[in-house]
């Protein structure tokens with residue numbers, strides 16, 4: 001599991017270049033991934049949504065723009081990342097550890113976490129905290145990296161471990177932070193393994209939808 005101090009420091013160092021680097025490395029696909037999640041969220045017409053590990057606020061902003069009537073709160077334990085979320089227009093932000101959320105039980109219709117759970121020191125505790133702050137019947141959305149299946153798996157792993165850290169190192173001057181990325185994706189539960197973890201954490205109706213050849217997966221689950 002990732003070390004929280006290392007993770008917070010690494011994101012603080014790359015915060016100024018995070019958004020640009022993401023767009024370049026995903027060739028703009030990250031915008032599409034967040035759009036797909038937002039479209040699904042819109043169908044549920046939430047009144048209050050918490051975006052955990054929101055970072056520079058990309059998902060929070062996409063939801064806020066698509067649903068101006070929804071109260072969107074972005075939290076992250078890295079103040080440097082969250083400052084960008086505020087300056088980019090996220091109306092409500094709060095520095096908070098996802099493993100100890102400063103909210104009561106059942107406060108949110110929806111909780112989202114994009115590329116954040118994988119970076120937490122304890123996946124199950126993170127999921128249990130997100131479940132706790134959801135209303136009964138509320139939905140959790142997880143968007144995160146996964147590994148493609150079949151013939152693409154091998155070349156993608158090569159890209160992840162050999163090409164991506166060099167490109168990201170050039171863009172951010174922080175190659176180490178992106179060497180960690182490949183390892184974190186390898187050990188992160190994906191597909192059925194994530195659905196099992198969701199169930200173990202007390203969430204129900206778990207589903208997994210791979211996108212872009214399985215490079216990312218959207219998970220949805222409900223608090224019963």
Ligand SMILES: C[S@@+](CC[C@H](N)C(=O)[O-])C[C@H]1O[C@@H](n2cnc3c(N)ncnc32)[C@H](O)[C@@H]1O
Nearest residue numbers: 053054055076077078081097098114115116119
């Ligand atoms: C890869 S970034 C994702 C940011 C944003 N959600 C996005 O989609 O671009 C991961 C974020 O998770 C945050 N993070 C990791 N562990 C956390 C924790 N325990 N509590 C709060 N934030 C955490 C980091 O500070 C970082 O901003």
